Amino acid sequence: MxxxxxxxxxxxxxxxxxxxxxxxxxxxxxxxxxxxxxxxxxxxxxxxxxxxxxxxxxxxxxxxxxxxxxxxxxxxxxxxxxxxxxxxxxxxxxxxxxxxxxxxxxxxxxxxxxxxxxxxxxxxxxxxxxxxxxxxxxxxxxxxxxxxxxxxxxxxxxxxxxxxxxxxxxxxxxxxxxxxxxxTAQNIAFHEVGRQAIMADPNWQGGGYYADGDSPLKGLSVARMTAHITYLSEDALTRKFGRNLQSRDAPTFGFDADFQVESYLRHQGSRFVERFDANSYLYITRAMDYLxxxxxxxxxxxxxxxxxxxxxxxxxxxxxxxxxxxxxxxxxxxxxxxxxxxxxxxxxxxxxxxxxxxxxxxxxxxxxxxxxxxxxxxxxxxx
Amino acid sequence: MxxxxxxxxxxxxxxxxxxxxxxxxxxxxxxxxxxxxxxxxxxxxxxxxxxxxxxxxxxxxxxxxxxxxxxxxxxxxxxxxxxxxxxxxxxxxxxxxxxxxxxxxxxxxxxxxxxxxxxxxxxxxxxxxxxxxxxxxxxxxxxxxxxxxxxxxxxxxxxxxxxxxxxxxxxxxxxxxxxxxxxTAQNIAFHEVGRQAIMADPNWQGGGYYADGDSPLKGLSVARMTAHITYLSEDALTRKFGRNLQSRDAPTFGFDADFQVESYLRHQGSRFVERFDANSYLYITRAMDYLxxxxxxxxxxxxxxxxxxxxxxxxxxxxxxxxxxxxxxxxxxxxxxxxxxxxxxxxxxxxxxxxxxxxxxxxxxxxxxxxxxxxxxxxxxxx
CATH class of the missing domain: 3.40.50.1820 (Alpha/Beta hydrolase fold, catalytic domain)
Structure with missing residues (x-):
């Protein structure tokens, strides 16, 4: 817990x-x-x-x-x-x-x-x-x-x-x-990806993670990252980050957050899971899709x-x-x-x-x- | 294996x-x-x-x-x-x-x-x-x-x-x-979400899943679902699926694929992982982002x-x-x-x-x- x-x-x-x-x-x-x-x-x-x-x-x-x-x-x-x-x-x-x-x-x-x-x-x-x-x-x-x-x-x-x-x-x-x-179908599709990310996290345990074990934070973080892209415009992303690298030098040729936009998204994901429950995310997105x-x-x-x-x-x-x-x-x-x-x-x-x-x-x-x-x-x- | x-x-x-x-x-x-x-x-x-x-x-x-x-x-x-x-x-x-x-x-x-x-x-x-x-x-x-x-x-x-x-x-x-x-920053962002979905799958094991154990199929599937939305237009999704339900009756008030678009995306994810390697997905998306x-x-x-x-x-x-x-x-x-x-x-x-x-x-x-x-x-x- x-x-x-x-x-x-x-x-x-x-x-x-x-x-x-x-x-x-x-x-x-x-x-x-x-x-x-x-x-x-x-x-x-x-x-x-x-x-x-x-x-x-x-x-x-x-x-x-x-x-x-x-x-x-x-x-x-x-x-x-x-x-x-x-x-x-x-x-x-x-x-x-x-x-x-x-x-x-x-x-x-x-x-x-x-x-x-x-x-x-x-x-x-x-x-x-x-x-x-x-x-x-x-x-x-x-x-x-x-x-x-x-x-x-x-x-x-x-x-x-x-x-x-x-x-x-x-x-x-x-x-x-x-x-x-x-x-719309596209709205539902983006939410469904988020739900699938949460449900794919083995810590989710069919929603029964409260009693013991860890919460599905990684899945919830991916869900948040996906949704977050839809909250911003392409222009805003370009203005804010463009193709700027984290370091001012060349790319690292690795899988760490090389671009600023990657680092930003990871940050959005990790901050979000501190204050939100994965099952609530499932239920609330479902309510929106049903509307x-x-x-x-x-x-x-x-x-x-x-x-x-x-x-x-x-x-x-x-x-x-x-x-x-x-x-x-x-x-x-x-x-x-x-x-x-x-x-x-x-x-x-x-x-x-x-x-x-x-x-x-x-x-x-x-x-x-x-x-x-x-x-x-x-x-x-x-x- | x-x-x-x-x-x-x-x-x-x-x-x-x-x-x-x-x-x-x-x-x-x-x-x-x-x-x-x-x-x-x-x-x-x-x-x-x-x-x-x-x-x-x-x-x-x-x-x-x-x-x-x-x-x-x-x-x-x-x-x-x-x-x-x-x-x-x-x-x-x-x-x-x-x-x-x-x-x-x-x-x-x-x-x-x-x-x-x-x-x-x-x-x-x-x-x-x-x-x-x-x-x-x-x-x-x-x-x-x-x-x-x-x-x-x-x-x-x-x-x-x-x-x-x-x-x-x-x-x-x-x-x-x-x-x-x-x-663009938005292109990179969508790819990064896919990579994070793969890396969040505990089966990924830092990329070392080939030797033993299962592959990160769930993470790869989520990555594919996210990307797939970007391959279609909102109009095409609306024309193809709209808000059509899987059954002709009322929604199920559950988390199974209720809407046809959900079922379609899940299908895209599960078919994809039969023929693709998760690490290849990481490397190829990275190459595209670096371009x-x-x-x-x-x-x-x-x-x-x-x-x-x-x-x-x-x-x-x-x-x-x-x-x-x-x-x-x-x-x-x-x-x-x-x-x-x-x-x-x-x-x-x-x-x-x-x-x-x-x-x-x-x-x-x-x-x-x-x-x-x-x-x-x-x-x-x-x-």
Whole structure:
């Protein structure tokens, strides 16, 4: 158990679905469900200033505070905080670890109450909508009737779409960044390679590695490396690394990391496994692959958003994102328009690829700021 | 040794570099070098009808005859044969397994004469130019002064570029398909993920798996799956598989191959490991990553082709190829033009992605046919 992910004792959690179990899309149920979450700022008296942030595949609840394992700043620390774009002096920001995750919310590494040992592959396969059901439970638990906004990029954006489809009455506004309403064959293919890399690691042991032995860190690292390439653009890789060698001299004619891009990828892989669970990676990628919001609503995406006509929406894509390109984001915008949902859309120019939504991209900031301010004003909320 | 690649006894080989060792770009030497090759048709009296085909990363010498392990037709059987586009009733076609390969040419799985056991990682790291040096040795051995053509796609095209740069006097014409004169950071990144997948497999044993134990088949399979995605276009994947499920019913909510694209990728991985050696995959991808034809000639690609002004060249790219896109092929064409080399170029429309050069793409066939006929006529050769 030496390399098993150890969570700090200080995680903020709540326990939900104790008397009524959580009904999952698969038909399975879960009870209870622990939810680990962080909040920033103060909920106002009429509970009208709450903003829910939905994190991406490898994100977590530490959106604006240091990560307890890595010590790094929150993944959207730049955007969220006192006086920042999402101003926690005025807004109450909530971010919870997704169902299936590994930072304190119930997932495959949690203890299965039926057996007293970790779920492993006995954990039920979940969907993005299941993740949102748990978030809804948390929002209820906090006594919030209507979120001022739900905001997310990438898989976070997928959760935003499921909020719009499933709980539109609980939303005043919604922001989806760099996302898609369903995974393409290529998206699924890249995820499947990652899953196969994990399952090929003998330490994986059919998902039962928690009890004893080492974790499948090498497989998880390869999975991360593969995915990481899809998060960057070819231009960004060329600008950042090109064919630069690690040493300034000639190549070594060996298999050590000779090129800077190799060293960078290996680093991404080895840092990732310090804070992530391999089975969670399997479950969360599976949830993303299963997503097909249109299919869940009879095959027409607009029908998913029919009850959301009162929700102010904002969608942004990034010009060099080839994972969830502008075309996929535009399909969402078209469906929202067809459903009569007010939506602002822009393709933000950036050569950072998919990861742009996490980075300092001025065009995104100004659009997000304008949208947030107008949405607050429409509700009589001062930002 | 149960799953070690076993080559048939009937392989056609020759032994070169016996008295004079092969000097490699790394500074190392190899002696002797065994070359496994196939020929089709008959060399004419003045030895003017020889065409050398250079194979791609996972190709081999069985370009127009059944593969001895898989039993499948040659990888360019459609193009090469009696009465076919490259007509072996008139041309003498040679195709040799590359240096570092695993189908009979000296590579990491060959016996190291210094130790009497397989090289493994004691095999020197090689370059594309080293592969071409060995091909040159074979051409000399066959007594051919000037090849009517050297033809290759992908890594085969890289070899064509090195022929133009290193042995232009031995060429009458050259055809490079779907290729690049250097690997980009993204190209290197995808290869590095594949190498890491192999090295993460405990069966790899630092490359020393030949002596005993199992081969790193799982790692090699993951490497193949990753690379395979880059050989196809997103459109081709969508057209072929979309989000189609294996069964016609609902998803299984499990980790078996639920989507057809998953099953397809797993199949690609498992078929590949039956006929390929993991260490060869490491060495050949490394050679591709090291390729930078301009860098080898002072930094200006045109300078690489300065001595090739008499060689008739043809370059083709494929519109949906994102591995070696049209821009990379055009860079080659610009350099050839700048060096005064006559070159025909076309971007062939196809949604098959990089693999288009291996498939039945009419635009490619007609251009190749026209070029081959004109080049033969210019030399007084009747096709």
């Amino acid at each position: 030496a390399d098993r992910l150890t969570l700090p004792d200080t995680l903020k959690t709540t326990t939900l679905f104790q008397s009524t179990p959580l009904h999952l899309d698969s038909g399975a149920t879960l009870s209870p469900v622990q939810v680990a979450f962080e909040t920033y700022g103060t909920l106002n008296a009429d509970k009208s200033n709450a903003v829910l942030i939905a994190h991406a595949l490898t994100g977590d609840q530490f959106v604006a505070s240091p990560h307890p394992i890595t010590g790094k700043p929150g993944w959207w620390d730049r955007i969220i905080g006192p006086g920042r774009l999402i101003d926690t002096d005025r807004l109450f920001v909530i971010c919870s670890n997704v169902l299936g995750g590994c930072m304190g919310t119930t997932g495959p590494s949690s203890l299965n109450p039926a057996t007293g040992i970790a779920f492993g592959l006995d954990f039920p396969v979940i969907t993005i909508r299941d993740m949102v059901r748990v978030q809804m439970g948390l929002v209820d638990d906090l006594g919030i009737d209507r979120l001022q906004a739900v905001i997310g990029g990438s898989m976070g954006g997928m959760q935003v779409l499921e909020w719009l489809a499933t709980y539109p009455d609980r939303l005043h506004s919604a922001v989806a960044l760099a996302t898609a309403a369903r995974h 097909d919001v249109a299919d869940e609503h009879g095959g027409r995406l607009a029908d998913a958003f029919r009850r959301a006509a009162h929700v102010r929406c904002c969608v942004m894509s990034f010009s060099s994102d080839w994972l969830y390109p502008t075309s996929e984001n535009k399909a969402i915008v078209h469906a929202l328009n067809a459903a009569g949902v007010p939506v602002s859309f822009a393709e933000i120019q950036s050569d950072h690829g998919h990861d742009a939504f996490l980075l300092d991209v001025p065009g995104m900031d100004s659009m997000l700021k304008g949208f947030m301010t107008a949405a607050a004003k429409a509700r009589g909320l001062r930002l | 149960a799953d070690r690649l076993t080559l048939p006894d009937t392989l056609k080989t020759t032994t070169l570099f016996q008295s004079t060792p092969l000097h490699l770009d790394s500074g190392a030497t190899l002696s002797p070098v065994q070359v496994a090759f196939e020929t089709y048709g008959t060399l004419n009296a003045d030895k003017s009808n020889a065409v050398l085909i250079a194979h791609a990363l996972t190709g081999d010498q069985f370009v127009a005859s059944p593969h001895p392990i898989t039993g499948k037709p040659g990888w360019w059987d459609r193009i090469i044969g009696p009465g076919r586009l490259i007509d072996t009733d008139r041309l003498f076609v040679i195709c040799s397994n590359v240096l570092g390969g695993c189908m009979g040419t000296t590579g990491p799985s060959s016996l190291n004469p210094a130790t009497g056991i397989a090289f493994g990682l004691d095999f020197p790291v090689i370059t594309i130019r080293d592969m071409v040096r060995v091909q040159m040795g074979l051409v000399d051995d066959l007594g051919i002064d000037r090849l009517q053509a050297v033809i290759g796609g992908s890594m085969g095209g890289m070899q064509v570029l090195e022929w133009l740069a290193t042995y232009p006097d031995r060429l009458h014409s050259a055809v490079a398909l779907a290729t690049a004169a250097r690997h 930078d034809v301009a860098d080898e000639h002072g930094g200006r690609l045109a300078d690489a082709f300065r001595r090739a002004a008499h060689v008739r060249c043809c370059v083709m790219s494929f519109s949906s190829d994102w591995l070696y896109p049209t821009s990379e092929n055009k860079a080659i064409v610009h350099a050839l033009n700048a060096a005064g080399v006559p070159v025909s170029f076309a971007e062939i429309q196809s949604d098959h992605g990089h693999d288009a050069f291996l498939l039945d793409v009419p635009g490619m066939d007609s251009m190749l046919k026209g070029f081959m006929t004109a080049a033969a006529k210019a030399r007084g050769l009747r096709l």
